[in-house]
Amino acid sequence: MSKALIIDDETQMRRLLRMVLETRGHEVCEAADGQLGLQEAAFHRPDVVLLDLGLPGLSGIEVLKRLREWSDVPVLILSVRDQEAVKVEALEAGADDYVTKPFGTAELLARLNVIQRRRFTRQSPQITVGTLVLDLLHHEATLEDAPLKLTPTEFALLKVLAEHAGRIVTQNQIIRQVWAGQSSDASEGLRVHINHLRKKLSETGPKIVNEPGIGYRLEAE
Amino acid sequence: MSKALIIDDETQMRRLLRMVLETRGHEVCEAADGQLGLQEAAFHRPDVVLLDLGLPGLSGIEVLKRLREWSDVPVLILSVRDQEAVKVEALEAGADDYVTKPFGTAELLARLNVIQRRRFTRQSPQITVGTLVLDLLHHEATLEDAPLKLTPTEFALLKVLAEHAGRIVTQNQIIRQVWAGQSSDASEGLRVHINHLRKKLSETGPKIVNEPGIGYRLEAE
DNA sequence: CCTTCATTTACACCTTCTTAACAGGCTCCG
């Protein structure tokens, strides 16, 4: 069952909201001010928060900001009519939606249905060649699940090769991509970086084979 | 009902996406370029955004950055193959996931489901790395149950590192998250804050290791 | 005014990149 947290200082309003939410099948907990609200939120981990902006002590905005520092729980703002500027501020601070007091239960339920947010963990774009994996977002490389320490240019170079794994990559293509925007003649240095890479890939990793006069190719299994 | 916003310049692609999304029960709105997309997003407050990276005029990346200035709406990136660098940039700028064109509707639905499902998983109000505990609710840190006094930026910096404990975090990623919305060149100051953190973590806490030319990593035990 | 924190500056140090030199292998041709 999903949990809802009500943060409002008016007892009557809390009672109304609790009724509506329980009808909707929520488990409900309440807090009468911002400080308590944050504690309840941390303790109960609600799936949705109904937050009144006009709170005594810690303001609703402040509560929202602190909440957003560690939680992406959907927050529905309850505000009175002449608080337009504050409502905008609340939305910018991470609120999901708002209803204006007084409101009908139908509207409240409709908005609750709408505000569903997510919390996600980012998936990294990766390039995989056999047992070699390049994580482009984190600039990490692993070989047979063991971390592989690569310098920035080594990583860039291996990335170019891995992108075209199994096919020949011209020296010019490599240089253009790895040393993009630099005018220096890197054709000399390329050889030594290839050399370093081969050592680090050692026996277990995919082989970098040379195509004389043309370029290099990363052998896919 | 949840709303979806499609930002893509190809009419055909929009039609396809609309069909898929409406089958899934979404209310759909469209935008043919980035400028319109931002307006639509501000007006309709969509629950999910499907954003094409290859837009005319305002680039997809630019749209995402501006969107992230005021919204945490889940953004699914649509990109063509061979744009790895751009995809990385997009993820760093706050995108949630991406699909590569051409894609099957099955994959698209799967990724949308992931985003939906993840909205219910909650981020813990505290992050634990070994003996280090960050209490995001109270802005407090403890090391071996002893309180650890951190300045605001130190806390923010350590938070970023701890969230990705064990993995490399790019200097850009750090700066973007810790000094969000500020234009100042913080790349210099980053070093000294890292230094302060290392002193405070001392011997007992997790180590902050440097990956030269890339970024930092908080070593998980 | 004092404290606290963030930023800037400066410099020693270390990693990485580049450059250079040389050895080995291959092809081409005498």
Next chain:
DNA sequence: CGGAGCCTGTTAAGAAGGTGTAAATGAAGG
């Protein structure tokens, strides 16, 4: 057969740039 010429693999050392650290400066708040 043998040597010249080219390309590649390997190694080493200096150059360049990134990093760690301490201290000074600047900004914000009580």
